[in-house]
Amino acid sequence: MKNMTKQRSVALHTLGCKLNFSETSTLTRLLEQEGFEKKAFDDVADVYVINTCSVTDNADKECRQIVRRIQRNAPDSFIVITGCYAQLKPNEIAAIPGVDLVLGAAEKFNIVQHLQQLTKTTGNATICSCDIDDVTGFNSAFSINDRTRTFLKVQDGCDYNCSFCTIPMARGISRSDTITSVLANAETIAQNGIKEIVLTGVNLGDFGKGPDGKKRKENFFQLIQALDEIQGIERFRISSIEPNLLTNEIIQFVASSNKFMPHFHIPLQSGSNAILGLMRRRYQRELYQEKVATIKAQIPHCAIGVDVIVGFPGETDTHFKETHDFLHQLDISYLHVFTYSERPNTLAVNLPGAIPISIRNERNKILRNLSFKKLQYFTAQHTGTTRKVLFEDANKNGMMEGYTDNYIRIQTPYRKEWANNIIDWTI
Missing domain, CATH: 3.40.50.280 (Cobalamin-binding domain)
Incomplete structure (x- = not known):
């Protein structure tokens, strides 16, 4: 042995x-x-x-x-x-x-x-x-020396019980780090010369619950206010936030901050209220539309990413068309499209109206095509403008890449002196 x-x-x-x-x-x-x-x-x-x-x-x-x-x-x-x-x-x-x-x-x-x-x-x-x-404790985590930006875990678990999701069973109750601990981790990251922190969690907007799941006198808005004061970190991103937890004060703060990037990723999952109900989501499409409009009114150049699921049980052609048309008219930048797959022990497994795999895949393809067009349009809107790009160190066949503040990917011939540096770039 x-x-x-x-x-x-x-x-x-x-x-x-x-x-x-x-x-x-x-x-x-x-x-x-x-x-x-x-x-x-x-x-x-x-x-x-x-x-x-x-x-x-x-x-x-x-x-x-x-x-x-x-x-x-x-x-x-x-x-x-x-x-x-x-x-x-x-x-x-x-x-x-x-x-x-x-x-x-x-x-x-x-x-x-x-x-x-x-x-x-x-x-x-x-x-x-x-x-x-x-699973009740909170273990802080962050990446260092892996890439130009760092993923900093500030929250874990989820108290929502969306009918398609296994995460509460896999990660337990919603619980968070303390603001004091997050700031200490951010300072450690800054000392390692990293320029950008991406805040991560299962349900970031629910930040503020202790390891026992009980609410502290802290919330996500207070966290980002505190992080904005950290010296040495030039950029922060919010990885993903539920539309019902994305408050107007958070949007206003990002609009006025020099460090929090003009970029939101907001899960939608469906553009049909009927399907949102079956999914047990905590909002309807009207709230989502209102959040997008609020962001664009205050930060016109903001990137908005969207998660969406296709082929959920009971999603008829009419429901899918609702989702497609809703996304088409929204001023968003790109989509992350997920094909629904049955997960054991979720409520959705027992819902009637299973969608054939071939139809699920076709719907996925349609929305990915829409995402491509959305991203092209969003990028074209910024042609000729100068934005700040943080370039990564990886040399990929003589090329390097980075992202603008509003998450437009830029590729250019590799230059060592640009790695992990923020460069003014005309798109």
């Missing part, structure tokens, strides 16, 4: 969202502090850690494919699975040949202790704490 006493190299891989990315980076630092050497995921390592997503069935499949690939390339290595898939389906993962350890949400950040006790076996993996009721 092989144990971890002399196994000192680790490779980590992230599936899913910005929140997962921030947590993987923090796990990397925890392991490096204990003497583990970080390796690229394609290299042979003693330990492989996969931080999983389970928003769609594809994310589950991708995890299983990666495990098989590791088994072929490094059959004697330890494989650890954590993240949302691990929390939701620990027994399913434990049965995958080659997996040694499954860490639920409550044990993810105790990975070092678990690795010290791990022994390679040929049987099922060890499963550690996948009872969602155990």
Whole structure:
């Protein structure tokens, strides 16, 4: 039997969202502090850690494919699975040949202790704490040395129970960091020379609940006001915020701030009130329309991204046309389009009117085409204007890229002196 006493190299891989990315980076630092050497995921390592997503069935499949690939390339290595898939389906993962350890949400950040006790076996993996009721603490996380911008986790979990969503089952109740702790993390990030922080969470606008889920005397508006005063960070972005939690005072603050970028990502999910009701969303399309209008009135150059789900149970052609036409007339910049997939233990699984996969895929294609046109139009509106671009360090075949303050992607021949610097750029 092989144990971890002399196994000192680790490779980590992230599936899913910005929140997962921030947590993987923090796990990397925890392991490096204990003497583990970080390796690229394609290299042979003693330990492989996969931080999983389970928003769609594809994310589950991708995890299983990666495990098989590791088994072929490094059959004697330890494989650890954590993240949302691990929390939701620990027994399913434990049965995958080659997996040694499954860490639920409550044990993810105790990975070092678990690795010290791990022994390679040929049987099922060890499963550690996948009872969602155990998930009450808050673990702050942020990425450093991974890219020009940093994802800073300030909130976790969700108290909403949208009928399609597994996140409350995978991440537990809504809970947040304190403003004091967030500011300390932001100062650490600033000391590392990083120019932009992206605030991440499951339900950012719900910021202010403690590890026990009880409301503190803090809220998201107070958080962004405090962050605006941090020295050394030049740009902040709000990764995603629910339309019913995006208050007018937040919009007004971003409009007047030099540090918070003119960029909102606001989940819609459907442009049909009937479908929004079936989804158990906490708003109707009229509120969404009002938020977009308020943003554009105060910040005309603001980028607005939209999440939308197609093929939800009961979504007729008429409902889909409502969504398409609603998005078409909205002054938004781009879409993230998700094809509905059945998730076990969600309310939506039992709804009537399942949509054939071929129709779901066709609707996805239609909205992705709309997104392409929206982004082209938004970019064209800014042709000839000069905006500030933060360029990333990656040299991609002699090219580099960066984003304007309002999230227009810019590509140009690589220049080392521009990396991690903000450049005035005429579009």
